[in-house]
Amino acid sequence: MSDQHRVVAPAGSVPAGAATGSARIAELRARIDGLDQRIVELLAERTRVVRELTGHKTDEAAVRSPDRVRQVLDRVHDLAERHGMPPRVAVATYGALIEELTRMQLDMMDARRAEPAAGER
Numbered sequence: 001m002s003d004q005h006r007v008v009a010p011a012g013s014v015p016a017g018a019a020t021g022s023a024r025i026a027e028l029r030a031r032i033d034g035l036d037q038r039i040v041e042l043l044a045e046r047t048r049v050v051r052e053l054t055g056h057k058t059d060e061a062a063v064r065s066p067d068r069v070r071q072v073l074d075r076v077h078d079l080a081e082r083h084g085m086p087p088r089v090a091v092a093t094y095g096a097l098i099e100e101l102t103r104m105q106l107d108m109m110d111a112r113r114a115e116p117a118a119g120e121r
């Protein structure tokens, strides 16, 4: 067949035999649900590690660790690029995550301070 008559599917079109329209949307949303389950499991594991690490911090400056935050965000930026994800999305997601984890660590430290010391019980 000459190139002139070759039928080329336009970019983003649905492959032959694939579900279309609402059926495909339902399939893709089921995939997203499965991925969300794995992501939240990993985030829960990450959060447990951060909780343990918080036990070794003694002041707010250590909790905030801006140099470490920069390092994590830079790394996530590069990983996203390497995996074909818009880096802005990855960095914004991690920025929000770290902000919440910082709040969690400050709350943990406040709670620790409010506890009576061993000798005062």
Ligand SMILES: O=C(O)C(=O)C[C@]1(C(=O)O)C=C[C@H](O)C=C1
Binding pocket: 050, 053, 062, 063, 064, 065, 066, 068, 069, 072, 097, 098, 101, 102, 105
């Ligand atoms: O590395 C730390 O010291 C953390 O507390 C973990 C973490 C993170 O989620 O990556 C959270 C808060 C910031 O202090 C920096 C990084």
